[in-house]
Amino acid sequence: MSHLEFWATVSGGLAVWLSVKENVWSWILGLVNVVLASIMFYQIQLYPDMFLQGFFFVTNIIGFWLWKFPKVENANLKNELKITKLEPKTSAFLIVGGLIATYLMGTFSKNLHDIFPKLFSLPSAFPYMDSFTTVMSIVATFMLMKKKVEAWWMWLAIDIISTYMYFVKDVKLYSLLYFVFCIIAVFGAVEWTRKWKQGS
Numbered sequence: 001m002s003h004l005e006f007w008a009t010v011s012g013g014l015a016v017w018l019s020v021k022e023n024v025w026s027w028i029l030g031l032v033n034v035v036l037a038s039i040m041f042y043q044i045q046l047y048p049d050m051f052l053q054g055f056f057f058v059t060n061i062i063g064f065w066l067w068k069f070p071k072v073e074n075a076n077l078k079n080e081l082k083i084t085k086l087e088p089k090t091s092a093f094l095i096v097g098g099l100i101a102t103y104l105m106g107t108f109s110k111n112l113h114d115i116f117p118k119l120f121s122l123p124s125a126f127p128y129m130d131s132f133t134t135v136m137s138i139v140a141t142f143m144l145m146k147k148k149v150e151a152w153w154m155w156l157a158i159d160i161i162s163t164y165m166y167f168v169k170d171v172k173l174y175s176l177l178y179f180v181f182c183i184i185a186v187f188g189a190v191e192w193t194r195k196w197k198q199g200s
Helices: 003-020 026-043 047-068 088-110 127-145 150-168 172-198
Strands: none
Touching: 003 026, 003 172, 026 047, 047 088, 047 127, 088 127, 127 150, 150 172
């Protein structure tokens, strides 16, 4: 285990836990995590995951703003964004669109080492599986930015697959982190559903 993997794990774990607690500073800690994680993913050839960190860097800034400064009609008692749920049609659209995007990204990632051999000397590991977690992480992040309950169920699917991938790629601490994320995602779904029902 490297120092990079250790600090990426710690910062990522704390950021997710703070998200469950609706703590707006989770987004700021997330900025630290994405910088560390992007370097690590490049080193272990999980290229879609590496690209995803650039997206996360931007959305951590936007997420902080949306949670901290919502419109008056969308604010909770703490004057922060309140928890809501997606419409069924929106959920179906996001899932189908995500699967199509997964196929397209997976095909591209599978051929990265042929297209850009100087940048990517080794083939992408798990191109379709990694692309699924990448694409659906984007979807789940937008859900989380809007404080949608369904975000946590999406994260659960992502975390299960990620736990397996990181274990196989021998970043065992990160694999353990994502196993913990599976538990946190279930807790987050239950906790946010309870708060949604209470209207808080």
